[in-house]
Structures are given as structure tokens and as C-alpha cells.
Amino acid sequence: MDNIRTFQKDTSVLRNSICFMFGRIASELGSSIFKFALSLYILDTTGSATMFSTVLAIGMVPGIFVNIFAGVLIDKSDKKKIIIICDLLSGLIMFLLLSMLMGNLNGIGILILYSMLISTVQSVFSITIYSAIPNFFQKEKVMQMNSSYQGIGAIVNILGPVLGGVFYTVMDFKLLVGIITIVYFLAALVEIGLVYFENEIVSGDSYRKNLNNVFAYIRKEKVIFYLLLIVLAINFVSIPLTSVVLPFLGYKIMMLSSTQYGVVQGVWSLGIIAGALVVSVKAVQSKVTKRIFSLLQVQGIVILFWAAPLLLGKINNSVILGAIIFSAVLLVGGTLNSIINIPLLTYLQISVPENIRASIYGVVVCCITIAAPIGIWLYGFLIEKINIESGIVLSSIIVLLVSTFAVCNKQIKGFFVKDIENL
Helix, strand or coil, X not given: CHHHHHHHHHHHHHHHHHHHHHHHXXXXXXXXHHHHHHHHHHHHHHCCHHHHHHHHHHHHHHHHHHHHHXXXXXXXXXXXXXXXXXXXXXXXXXXXXXXXHHCCCCCHHHHXXXXXXXXXXXXXXXXXXXXXXXXXXXXXXHHHHHHHHHHHHHHHHHHHHHHHHHHHHHCCHHHHHHHHHHHHHHHHHHHCCCCCCCCCCCXXXXXXXXXXXXXXXXXXXXXXXHHHHHHHHHHHHHHHHHHHHHHHHHHHHCCCCHHHHHHHHHHXXXXXXXXXXXXXXXXXXXXXXXXXXXXXXXXXXXXXXXXXXXXXXXXXXXXXXXXXXXXXXXXXXXXXXXXXXXXXXXXXXXXXXXXXXXXXXXXXXXXXXXXXXXXXXXXXXXXXXCCHHHHHHHHHHHHHHHHHHHHHCHHHHHHHHCCHHHC
């Protein structure tokens, strides 16, 4: 009987792994291709860093209101159904966008509307995926799953920008939107095959009581409050760097072609894969987790090297050499990003009680969503009114200050040492 149960559990893990990975590839490859092409489309349409950053920032605004409240509803609902519904809604939104483009309704207002709708749905999807992983896999498999999940996502992100750059050059924008619509519906179809490894614990408390429990937990666990502030500061920097500084530096200042820029951006994802492979090694996991914020200090120094292509441009106008140096910097940065994020994500997943897990993650994402639009707008303003170097230096200073605070804080250090063998 025990052998039968073991076989059933192993089969469930394998089935869930396939459904999770295939669903992620189908959904996020299309999404990555579209987002990259859309960023180039906005830059070509507006020609303004401020307008470009404003469109991106407005698209994130709905998440501020969705994330703080959606987590409580997710904790009270069937997570598998929410995952499937989110991909179906994403496909429907893309279909509506395609209809508008076919009717020549392709102004900035339409792009802003799309960004707001898809941001809302994807915010719910992200929270649900995060909180559901421990339900679909054994506890000791969670970090391995996070590593594989992020690694495959990084592979998708490598192909996405490259294919996005190629498709943007050779394919009609409407056709690309149509393909992404189909991809979202296929992802939802694959996710129907997910099965729970253990019975899901669904909160039976009222919405108000659940929400009160979330903030009571944050008040009790002071380290969670500190981590929220750290997440807020880091994402105030990292999202504008990759969403505004990276495309403007590569596409407008270095004058890379859309395909060349896609390759350079893909190197960041290659670094994430390398970091995921490192963290997937059991012997490395505890060592990395204890040094998360020391590694974040190193990341702060690496950010300064984003300015290397600018310095090189004043000495040597070789586009290829500048792209190679920038790619090397992004490779190191992507590796550190993965090594830092995966243990942090995993530890929070297994430490936070299941009945408020989605709610806590919703608060985390809400902090990110508040910081990101402000940071994106500010960085767009700095680039256009001052220079791009100011944004890079500001990023490095903020990351170094935040990481130094975390390294010196005994409560934060103790939080990651506690029960670390369970990772």
C-alpha cells in the first residue's frame, strides 16, 4: 500500500511539473515576445523616454489596488481554477486588443488600456502561482521547483526578446498579437491537468477577518515589515533599470538594432539560468541563503558597470564591443539576481502559514507595484532631463544602502538562519 501511495505521489509530482513548465512556456514565451515588441513599438511611436516610462508606469497602477486585496480572495478560493481563469482572461484581453488594432484603434490610449487590463490579471496570476507551488509539490522539492521554474522562465525570456526583435522587424504587429492570443488559451488548456499534492487549506474566515489576520501577522513578525521595506526599495531600482534604462541605453544610445538589443537583453536571462542552476545544488542552498544581503551588496557594485558602454562610447565607437561588455555585466547581474531571489522566495513560501500565504505575497507585490510606477517615471525624467548616468548611480547607491542595513540587522539575519535546513 505504501509503495502504491509513493508511486501516486511521484506521478502527481511529475504530472504537475510537466503542466507547470509547459503552461509557463506557452504563456510566458508569448508574453515575453509581445512585451518586447510592445516596448519597441512604444519607443518608435513616441520617441520620448518620459512618454515611454509614463505608459509603462500607468500599466502597473491597477496592481496597487489588486494585489493588496486579491491575496485574501485567493486564500479563500481554489488556486488551480484561478490559474486557469487568469490565462483565459489574458487571452480574451489580447483578443480585444487585436480587434481594436484591426479597427486601426492603435493610439497610446489603447496601449495604456491594454497595459492596465493585462497588469490586473497578471497580478492575480502571479500571487496565485506563488502561493500554490507548495500545494502541488513536496516541501523538500519547493526550492528545486522554484529553481527549475525560474530557470525555464529565464530560457523563455532569452528566446522572447530575440524572437520579439526578429518578429517586430519581419512580422505585422497585428499578427503577433493574434499569435499571443492563441498561446494564452493553450496555456489555460494545459493547466487543467494540475493536481494537488496535498489537500489545499482554504480559509473559511470572512474577508475582513482574513485581512486583519494578514496585518496582525506583519505586526507580530517585525522582520516581515523590514523585508517589505527592503523589497520596496530594491524594486524601486530594479524594475526601472530593466524597463527604462536597459531599453533606452541599448536601443537609443548604443544604437543597437532590435535584434541585437534582443540578444543583449536575453543575456540577463542567461544569467538567471546560471544562478538557478547554482541554487538548485543542495550543498549550496544554505550557504547562499545566509549570505543573501551580502550578495545584494555585490549586486549594487555591479550596477555601476552598467555605465561601462557609455564610457567606452567616448573612447571607442565600436557598437559590437560595447554590446559585448554590456552583455557581460548583465550576465553577472542576472546570475546574482537569481541566486538572491530563489532562496528568499522559497523561505517565505514555507515559513508563512498557508491560510495567509497568498495575502502576504499580495502585500509584497503591492509594495513592488507602488514602487515600480514611481521609479519608472522618475528614471524616465532623469534620463530625459539630466542624463542616463544619474539613474545608474542612484540605483547603485540605493541597493548598497539597503543591503548594508539588512546585513547589519540581527533580526533579518536570524530570520534566514532559523530552520534553514528545511530548505
